[in-house]
Amino acid sequence: MAVFGRALMKKEFMLDSSKTFLNQGSYGNAPRRVIECRTGYIRMMEESPDDYFRWKNEDFWLSMVQTVAEFIGSDPQNVVFVQNTTTGINAVIRSLNFEKGDGILINSWTYGNVKNICAYAADTRHVDLYYVDIPFPLKSVDQILTAYEEKLSKHQNIKLAIVDYISSMPPALMPVKEMIALCRKYDTLVLIDGAHTPGQLPLHLDQLGADFYAGNLHKWAFAPRGSAVLWIRPEFHHTIFPVVTSYYDKEVVYKNFFYQGTGDNSTYYSTAEALKFYQEIGGYDKISEYCSKLALDAANLLVKKWKTSLYPMPDNMLPPFMRLIRMPDHKWFPTFKTSADDRKNFCRDNMSLMKTVWERFQIQSVFISIHGQSWCRISASVYNEIEDYEKLADAILTLLDEEK
Amino acid sequence: MSFGAEIRKDFVLDSKTIFVNHASCGALPLNVYNHRLGLVQKMESSPDVWFRLKSESMWKESIDTVAEFLGSKPSNLVFVKSTTVGINAVLRSLKLGRGDSILISSWSYFAVKDTCHELERQQGIEILYVDIPYPLKSKEQLLELYETMLQKHSSICLVLLDVITSVPPVLLPVKQLIAICRKYGKLVLVDGAHVPGHVEANLEDLGADFFTGNMYKWAYAPRDCAVLWIHEKFHGAIMPPVTGYSFYGEGEMWRNYLYQGHGDFTPFYSVGRAIDFYRGIGGREGILDYCSSLVTKAADLLVTRLRTFHYPLPEDMQTPLMRQVALPKLKKYPPVIVPPGEVKRKIHNMMTLMEDILNRFGIMCACVSVDNRAWIRLCASVYNEISDYEKLADAIATLVEEDEEIEV
Numbered sequence: 001m002a003v004f005g006r007a008l009m010k011k012e013f014m015l016d017s018s019k020t021f022l023n024q025g026s027y028g029n030a031p032r033r034v035i036e037c038r039t040g041y042i043r044m045m046e047e048s049p050d051d052y053f054r055w056k057n058e059d060f061w062l063s064m065v066q067t068v069a070e071f072i073g074s075d076p077q078n079v080v081f082v083q084n085t086t087t088g089i090n091a092v093i094r095s096l097n098f099e100k101g102d103g104i105l106i107n108s109w110t111y112g113n114v115k116n117i118c119a120y121a122a123d124t125r126h127v128d129l130y131y132v133d134i135p136f137p138l139k140s141v142d143q144i145l146t147a148y149e150e151k152l153s154k155h156q157n158i159k160l161a162i163v164d165y166i167s168s169m170p171p172a173l174m175p176v177k178e179m180i181a182l183c184r185k186y187d188t189l190v191l192i193d194g195a196h197t198p199g200q201l202p203l204h205l206d207q208l209g210a211d212f213y214a215g216n217l218h219k220w221a222f223a224p225r226g227s228a229v230l231w232i233r234p235e236f237h238h239t240i241f242p243v244v245t246s247y248y249d250k251e252v253v254y255k256n257f258f259y260q261g262t263g264d265n266s267t268y269y270s271t272a273e274a275l276k277f278y279q280e281i282g283g284y285d286k287i288s289e290y291c292s293k294l295a296l297d298a299a300n301l302l303v304k305k306w307k308t309s310l311y312p313m314p315d316n317m318l319p320p321f322m323r324l325i326r327m328p329d330h331k332w333f334p335t336f337k338t339s340a341d342d343r344k345n346f347c348r349d350n351m352s353l354m355k356t357v358w359e360r361f362q363i364q365s366v367f368i369s370i371h372g373q374s375w376c377r378i379s380a381s382v383y384n385e386i387e388d389y390e391k392l393a394d395a396i397l398t399l400l401d402e403e404k
Numbered sequence: 405m406s407f408g409a410e411i412r413k414d415f416v417l418d419s420k421t422i423f424v425n426h427a428s429c430g431a432l433p434l435n436v437y438n439h440r441l442g443l444v445q446k447m448e449s450s451p452d453v454w455f456r457l458k459s460e461s462m463w464k465e466s467i468d469t470v471a472e473f474l475g476s477k478p479s480n481l482v483f484v485k486s487t488t489v490g491i492n493a494v495l496r497s498l499k500l501g502r503g504d505s506i507l508i509s510s511w512s513y514f515a516v517k518d519t520c521h522e523l524e525r526q527q528g529i530e531i532l533y534v535d536i537p538y539p540l541k542s543k544e545q546l547l548e549l550y551e552t553m554l555q556k557h558s559s560i561c562l563v564l565l566d567v568i569t570s571v572p573p574v575l576l577p578v579k580q581l582i583a584i585c586r587k588y589g590k591l592v593l594v595d596g597a598h599v600p601g602h603v604e605a606n607l608e609d610l611g612a613d614f615f616t617g618n619m620y621k622w623a624y625a626p627r628d629c630a631v632l633w634i635h636e637k638f639h640g641a642i643m644p645p646v647t648g649y650s651f652y653g654e655g656e657m658w659r660n661y662l663y664q665g666h667g668d669f670t671p672f673y674s675v676g677r678a679i680d681f682y683r684g685i686g687g688r689e690g691i692l693d694y695c696s697s698l699v700t701k702a703a704d705l706l707v708t709r710l711r712t713f714h715y716p717l718p719e720d721m722q723t724p725l726m727r728q729v730a731l732p733k734l735k736k737y738p739p740v741i742v743p744p745g746e747v748k749r750k751i752h753n754m755m756t757l758m759e760d761i762l763n764r765f766g767i768m769c770a771c772v773s774v775d776n777r778a779w780i781r782l783c784a785s786v787y788n789e790i791s792d793y794e795k796l797a798d799a800i801a802t803l804v805e806e807d808e809e810i811e812v
Contacts, residue, residue, distance in 0.1 A: 014448035027451040027666055035448055039441060045627065046437060047418035049429030050768045055759065083646075086665030090646045094496075113665060117647040124499065218666065225451075226667035243645035244492040245519040263485055264627045267668065355457060364452040 004290045009383035019362040024381035028218040037273040041266035060269045061258045067272045073204035080257035081268040085195040086113040088214030088230035095240045100126040103158035107132040109167040137312030141175045152186040160189045166196040169347045170311045171322035180209045205231045223274040226267040291321045295380035298389035299323035305393040333374030361395040407694045408789035422767040422792045426785040430621045439677040443670040462673045469676040475606035482661035483672040487597040488515045490616025490632035497642045502528035505559040509534040510747040511569040533747040538775040539716035543577045554588040562591040568598035573726035582611045607633045625678035629671040696724045699784035702793035703727035709797040731778040734807045739773040765799035
């Protein structure tokens with residue numbers, strides 16, 4: 001079993017090991033061997049492109065789907081690859097037959113891209129968009145469930161609910177099973193935004209009870225960027241089409257997603273190598289044991305050093321490998337007024353702080369504003385160690401000191 | 405510049421195979437391949453910096469470079485992964501529905517036809533075809549066919565025109581066709597998949613509303629690198645197929661296309677290196693000088709050796725770098741016989757024949773069935789020489805001999 005921490009970073013990852021990376025959650029990081037595997041496919045593709053596209057491509061796809069489907073607890077027939085969760089969600093929303101007056105339900109924590117695609121659907125297809133405003137501070141899971149029940153019972157026209165499995169900002173483990181049950185009660189289709197879940201949670205998609213699920217393999221499952229899955233319940237196999245039509249087959253769902261012209265599917269074909277790595281370094285049990293503890297310890301450390309607090313949410317909603325920590329009160333960490341349904345301002349990157357912390361301290365982390373307050377989102381991955389977060393803590397304290 | 409076997413070594417292409425099908429998948433120079441991998445390395449060593457701090461400037465810089473190459477204003481140009489994506493973006497964004505028609509042709513690329521029929525199913529748009537006759541006698545005949553269709557069907561909202569069709573490979577009188585469409589007040593979307601690097605492009609002067617073309621075919625960029633040109637008046641209206649990070653409808657158009665969720669966009673950022681390579685080996689003039697005469701010789705060679713004929717086309721409609729030559733009738737590889745008037749499923753790849761030629765003779769060439777006959781669609785690229793086509797002729801001759809043994 002591999003040792004976790006910086007030693008693993010040096011041994012297996014392409015990240016510059018003289019620097020500190022606390023943001024596996026945003027873009028993911030694939031180990032060198034996985035990138036090399038991908039490069040091998042690109043090379044094969046370029047050495048004999050016709051051969052690759054006409055005769056090899058499909059076998060690679062089918063074989064990879066088999067491997068990945070097992071990892072996510074699904075029958076291979078329900079799974080197609082897409083570039084990322086955003087694309088998968090776009091495919092579902094664009095394919096579903098919404099009529100004027102049909103509703104889509106999202107919430108204030110819904111990912112920005114998803115809010116955008118829903119807004120686009122609202123404008124172009126006259127769909128009604130409904131929001132659950134998740135209270136701040138959030139005291140219990142029941143507050144979310146009550147708000148959902150209220151919305152669903154009041155607006156029987158809601159056709160689709162998009163539910164995060166683990167939201168991005170704030171990072172939270174949502175009561176997905178209960179939310180699916182509620183949607184079923186009101187005859188609402190459920191699309192799970194599972195961007196953060198492959199690798200961070202064990203998945204049993206065939207039993208989850210959702211209609212659709214999209215999740216990234218390139219975040220916590222160590223695949224190269226541009227590999228994600230879209231899971232489609234069997235009764236929708238002939239309904240959901242990719243956002244780009246290249247090949248149009250009414251019978252076999254995967255063919256439409258697979259055959260996207262002479263596009264580069266090498267990221268998909270490297271997923272088996274990524275999952276092999278995942279298992280080799282300990283699999284879900286060991287990875288979860290290490291990263292969960294590290295996230296907890298790191299959060300405690302930062303809260304203590306900054307004299308702040310965690311984003312206020314119930315303990316049972318803390319996601320395994322991420323935390324959101326309040327920044328100290330200071331002009332570096334601006335606050336401003338916003339409302340939960342303000343798409344543009346609900347969650348904003350603090351780019352100048354990110355840039356400063358990178359340039360001066362060689363630390364990559366995410367600094368954002370939510371509810372008009374300043375926060376830092378940390379990720380704990382297999383290549384991180386507690387010292388990384390000490391560096392982050394000290395960096396911020398240094399900035400604060402300098403301003404005195 | 406030494407073309408043929410000499411320059412072949414500068415490509416990633418496998419040395420054991422003869423490739424005479426550049427048009428389908430392009431071919432990547434080692435130089436550009438390594439450059440792209442170098443960008444992947446940078447991206448992997450520091451992803452946040454790459455995506456949050458560098459992406460936008462790399463995008464803009466690459467757009468500036470390719471815009472200049474294609475005679476376009478940078479502000480009208482965005483990257484997309486392929487022409488098919490560009491076409492999907494335009495057709496899916498225009499709010500067409502029941503009562504509206506799109507005009508394509510029997511020569512339109514299969515993915516274009518499929519996209520149109522998907523929209524027919526989803527949105528009730530009518531798909532109309534210009535049925536191009538065999539043989540096509542002249543440019544004028546083609547122009548007349550379009551004029552007739554446009555006169556007859558006032559429901560047509562948009563015309564999808566090729567500059568160079570894939571099968572059969574034909575150079576269409578696109579400016580004249582655009583003029584006819586304009587006369588009838590129709591929107592024009594130009595499928596320029598084969599344009600960049602092959603024929604001169606001056607997108608600002610084209611007179612179209614939309615244009616999309618691949619950089620990875622004749623302009624040596626890595627796969628997943630193409631452009632979509634959008635006339636200024638449509639900048640707010642044409643959204644990419646994937647709505648992503650950018651607050652759609654607000655701000656500059658290009659951000660909608662950059663922020664498509666997370667992925668590897670290094671092919672876009674390699675376009676400068678590809679264009680450098682293209683220019684370094686002689687640019688369009690140098691390349692066409694070699695390749696155009698080579699493909700003409702190659703086609704003549706095959707016609708003579710196989711005792712068949714060229715795909716019948718007016719001389720001024722031959723493309724610079726592609727030709728189509730009839731195959732002898734082979735019992736083992738029959739063409740697809742298509743009912744008269746069939747426009748949608750008129751063109752087929754002859755996969756078994758292509759596979760056999762590749763596996764038995766180590767030659768990759770496109771064999772197609774169209775107009776009820778089997779053909780070879782030939783390409784000539786800088787790494788080809790006449791001996792490639794001599795070997796192809798030998799291979800076909802062998803198949804013909806073997807075929808004569810087969811009893812019907």
